[in-house]
Amino acid sequence: MSVDPTATVHPSAVIEDGATIGPGARIGPFCVIGPEVTVAADVDIRSHVVVAGWTDIGAGTVIFPFASIGEVPQDLKFAGERTRLRIGARNRIREHVTMNTGTVQGGGETVVGDDGLFMAGCHIAHDCHIGDRVIVVNQSAIAGHCQIADDVIVGGLSGIHQWVRIGRGAIIGALSMVTNDVVPYGLVQGPRAELDGLNLVGLKRRGVARADIQALRVALLTLKQGEGTFLERARRLGDETESDHVRQMVEFITGASDRSFLVPK
Known part of the structure; x- marks a missing residue:
């Protein structure tokens, strides 16, 4: 001793x-x-x-x-x-x-x-x-x-399923059951949690530029409605974007995982 x-x-x-x-x-x-x-x-x-x-x-x-x-x-x-x-x-x-x-x-x-x-x-x-x-x-x-990245908030009485990854700056609403990966800066909520947009409050508190926030908005819309599979849309985003925040999202999506992703509603 x-x-x-x-x-x-x-x-x-x-x-x-x-x-x-x-x-x-x-x-x-x-x-x-x-x-x-x-x-x-x-x-x-x-x-x-x-x-x-x-x-x-x-x-x-x-x-x-x-x-x-x-x-x-x-x-x-x-x-x-x-x-x-x-x-x-x-x-x-x-x-x-x-x-x-x-x-x-x-x-x-x-x-x-x-x-x-x-x-x-x-x-x-x-x-x-x-x-x-x-x-x-x-x-x-x-x-x-589980892998929980920097600046994540997990709301009260929530459960994160084994092997799930939650990307940087995401927020999980209270009473949520998260069974799939959450993209960086995502807002997730619901009893069977769904990706419900961006963690705008967190982004603004950290002083993220308005242009990057807008780029993240466009990225979520592209992931939801673009052509091809979710992974193909993410890779295309990586080739086209000039935002470091969107690149972080793309790197997260294309990284190794044992789960699928929560996708935009």
Whole structure:
């Protein structure tokens, strides 16, 4: 066990041999920190939190009471292999959040980026790769092997099916069940979620130029009504567009995936 002298550990917390607690970190009452856990500088683990497995927690992250971080995957194929969870810097992980380590079949690692907000009761499953500045709202579940790009918002009480990819800047409305890939900057909503336009609010908040927003509007219309298959229309867009944002959308559509796409209504 390695506890930096500037760290603060409550007397009721259990720090198992082998754990590493970084400078300025705070471990609150009744927390349990496992033997393969690394807690970086200035991490604040409030109280009644369990951090298990081979888990790294990035600097400045705050974990609120009753979260369970780094426990084994909810996957019947898992047979005790040594797999990992990596959490980036400055995340806010609220009450009752669960994040699991990876599986050998899925690459062995679950990854969470920087500056995310994971609200009460949400779940990040095995082998997910979560980008930066992602918000997952209360009681939403991200199933195994999902890829969630930067700046995505997943609304409350939503479910993301395993292997789904959600592109950068997309927003998922509350109470949505997402079973197919979501293009970058898409707006998705509905009990059986459908692509319902662009995340215009998010684009404007990030200062995306009006010309790029208009190009994305045209791109969605082309994907909906153009000639050929969805994939053929996307490739044609890539050849014709001058917008980097549309190119990102095209690269996402033409990338490797185990799912089909939510298409414009």
